[in-house]
Amino acid sequence: MSRVALEGITKRFDGTVALSDLTLEAQDEELLVLLGPSGCGKSTALRIIAGLETPTEGTVRIGDEVVNDREPRDRDIAMVFQSYALYPHMTVARNIEFPLRARRVPVEERKHLIADTARVLGLDELLDRKPSQLSGGQRQRVALARALVRRPAAFLMDEPLSNLDAKLRVQTRAELVDLQRRFRATVVYVTHDQVEAMTMGHRIAILDHGVLQQVDEPQRVYAQPANLFVARFIGNPPMNTIEGRLTAAVDRLTFESAGLTLALPAPLASAARAAGLEQAVIGVRPEDLRVDQAGSISAKLTLVESLGHERHLILRLDDGQPLVARQPAEAAVPRDGEAVRLAAAPDALHLFDPSSERRVEP
Amino acid sequence: MTAGAPSIAVPGPAPATVTRPRRSRPGLRLVGRYLLLSVLALVVIFPIYITVVNSLLPAPQIAARPPKFFPSSPIWSTYDKAWSNGHFGHYLFNSAVVTTIIVVGQLLTAILAGYAFAFLKFPFKRTLFVIFLATLMIPFEVTIVQNLTTVVDLGLYDTYAGLALPFLATGFGAFLLRQAFLGIPRDLEDAAALDGYGHWRFLWRVAVPLARPAIGALGVFAFLTAWNQYLWPLLVTKDDRLRTVQIGLRQLRSASIEQVNVTFAGVVIAVIPLAILLIVFQKQLIRGLTAGAIKG
Amino acid sequence: MTAPPATDAPVAPGPRRRRLPDWGLGYLFLLPALVIFGVFIFFPFAKNFELALYRSPPFPGLPRTYVGFRQITDVLGSGDFRHSLWTTVLFGLLTVPTGIALGLVLAVLANQRLRGVAIYRTIFASTVATSVAVASVIFGTLMNPQVGLLPWLGINPSPAILDNPSWALPAVAIATVWQNLGLSFILMSAGLQAVPGDVLEAAEIDGAGPVTRFWRVTVPLLSPTIFFAVVVGSIFAFQTFGQIDLLTRGGPQNKTNVLTYFIVTQLREHQNPGTAAVLSIALFLITLLLTLAQLRLLERRVHYAR
Secondary structure (H helix, E strand, C coil), X not given: CCCEEEEEEEEEECCEEEEEEXXXXXXXXXXXXXXXXXXXXXXXXXXXXXXXXXXXXXEEEECCEECCCCCHHHCCEEEECCCCCCCCCCCHHHHHHHHHHHCXXXXXXXXXXXXXXXXXXXXXXXXXXXXXHCCXXXXXXXXXXXXXXXXXXXXXXXXXXXXXXXHHHHHHHHHHHHHHHHHCCCXXXXXXXXXXXXXXXXXXXXXXXXEEEEEECHHHHHHCCCEHHHHHHCCCCCCEEEEEEEEEECCEEEEEECCEEEECCHHHHHHHXXXXXXXXXXXXXXXXXXXXXXXXXXXXXXXXXXXXXXXXXXXXXXXXXXXXEEEECCCCCCCXXXXXXXXXXXXXXXXXXXXXXXXXXX | CCCCCCCCCCCXXXXXXXXXCCCCCHHHHHHHXXXXXXXXXXXXXXXXXXXXXXXXXXXHHXXXXXXXXXXXXXXXXXXXXXXXCCCHHHHHHHHHHHHHHHHHHHHHHHHHHHHHHHHCCCCCHXXXXXXXXXXXXXXXXXXXXXXHHHXXXXXXXXXXXHHHHHXXXXXXXXXXXXXXXXCCCHHHHHHHHHCCCCHHHHHHHHHHHHCHHHHXXXXXXHHXXXXXXXXXXXXXXXXXXXXXXXXXXXXXHHCCXXXXXXXXXXXXXXXXXXXXXXXXCHHXXXXXXXXXXXXX | CCCCCCCCCCCCCCCCCCCCCHHHHHHHHHHHHHHHHHHHHHHHHHHHHHHXXXXXXXXXXXXXXXXXXXXXXXXXXXXXXXXXXXXXHHHHHHHHHHHHHHHHHHHHHCCCCCXXXXXXXXXXXHHHHCCHHHHHHHHHHHCCCCCCHHHHCCCCCCCCHHHCCCCHHHHHHHXXXXXXXXXXXXXXHHHHCCCCHHHHHHHHHCCCCHHHHHHHHHHHHCHHHHHHHHHHHHHHHCCCCHHHHHHCCCCCCCCCCCHHHXXXXXXXXXXXXXXXXHHHHHHHHXXXXXXXXXXXXXXXXXXXXX
């Protein structure tokens, strides 16, 4: 296994910029997730690593070698496509065998590798079937087997779970993680699903419109989002972001907006002062807002969504800014249209600079 | 999926599956691709190209060795000669008339038949459809013996009618239009019926406009085959006044060698109308040509 | 399978019109086509069987004589027929595989994502505008010993190509293949759309070079189209006429006397409708048998998408 690195990759397509100066590295034996909304460039980045696209600028490294000029088949990588891209006219066994035949692996070794790989992925019974006779989940495993059988330096996966139904997706997710750990494989994994990203990745790289927003371990992406985009993208329901202004009062800094005042904790306040901010955006996750008569946030309740184990309160501030709060099912149900008071723990507050959209580090 | 320790050796030194990486330059590969394509394109277009060139060369230059690949002083009189002395203007007219009759005929019969099979109910419909398909099994060449006699007996030898009549209907056309009409949603039929549309109006006001792609495809296909017909015009016309452009080429061909440039001018005249049509209607052309080949 | 007809339900009040019942209309709509088919396809086809039984006199105007099956056995047993059949088969073997292979190669090459590839595609498809007559005149001139280019290129056998018993048929085949190239290219290109791009990319990543990808992925997935091209191409090969008439007139030494040409010469030059009719029936049967044989033997190897 090797590391995979993109250095300063820019990709332009006829005027649009798909990737902008992307520098990213999947370390040896790491599962790096490329996460982002449709069109953010994550698939393009993956295809550039594979060699299916050439970058306009920048370098691609696999291991320590620059592979820009190498054909995909000489890069020692394997790819699992979203559509699986199985050879429809070949049996499962032949599908798995194909990369080995292409590389002139001797017959005996081929048979051995195919049998082993098939066993690991539970495909023993299916070896003589054609892809059209398989279920979606089975096809996905054949695609995995075909990639696995080669023992490549790195695996590239392009939304491999998107075409599976929800239940199968959860199951396969766990199996993929297991496989990755067992084989100590370097994997670059593209998805738009943040749950996959959070549960599978050693690190997550978030992209928006071709620009890297943040690359970090899942927990840190969640707790310390680098900017408003990441803050709003990660989390379900997403983080609340409230626009307002900062007023200095005595030795404290207060954030004020329609119907709410929040005192900034000291570390955050000094950072804000140092940055000379007057306008700010406060971020607070729905789970960090609780209904509290004594709270300093006043909002109107417009909708209650009951999910069984918890409740989402859809609220609105006086100036129309939306707010979502999560409360456990045991808590008292407020009524629609009611004015509700909420409180937020001071250390659950995030502060963002409205112009740069970056988070202010306390 | 089986749990438990992997029985495959955890990746250590890679087995002999890694190929020696080749250092190839993408720029060179790209040039190679364009080169191959260009060479092949040259080979394919060469006969047409040399025809056009030769049609503009004065007679002595045609037999020049090495051959001239570009006319230094093109003469356009060859076209004039082909057109008037060679009667190609007239042949063009004949081809146009006959082809138009055939195309209109095929479209009409196909539309009517396709509509009948798609929307109307009548006894023996399935049998009749099989009969239509059976016509596809009988190559035209197998019918010429009697058809020639028929045409002569009907007094249609050396007439436009004689040239066009056998081709006014094809099983292929009926099949194509039936498919197209079957694709029209049932709801439209019902809505039209409620609106008081009878079959005739529904056919021309709703069905035909919706089946335009198939009709276009059939039209182009019919034009192509009719324009390029050789055997039948050869058999049923003798009079130069009725000659089509393809048979006209036959005439020119037998002319003397010195007339090669005029012959080639005739070829160009024969090809140009078709070429223009095919360029304008290429989408329909492709649809018409591939209608049978692609599943679904 | 067929859509139910539009209802002839009672309609908003209006002037009473006598409406044809559905089936009357159905027959009416089919009538024009059926008349054409009857007169110009089915009747002539059936008439062949009657004509086959009569021999025509050498002079027109005299009545024909009934000879029964003798004529059929005579014609089909004749060396001329056997030779013509063999020539036709040979011609088919020369043109059909070549045409398909070339169309396929061009289609694959023109399927790449390159800038300006549309120009190449237009050129490769261009011969679809040429007719048999056009191609024959062009190639006939190119091969002409006096003004043709091939002699200049050094290809100057004696006798000249089109008069050369060994070269005449291949020469006509070349003209035919060229003329059909556009159609073959268009057909194969359309078929290529059915080959999923990501499967080819997967093959590339799996280590298959362009040639391997071609043989192991593209061609198998194109097999329905190729099969169609083989069947239809064979049928058309058996109907070859124009090129022979324009280039070699059946010669030299009968070396290009394909079946259809044989039929037409019997009809026109020898005034032998009886013989022509026998040959026509033979042509039909052979074409039919060939198609059935191909369906039987080859379709098994065709991979159809689900």
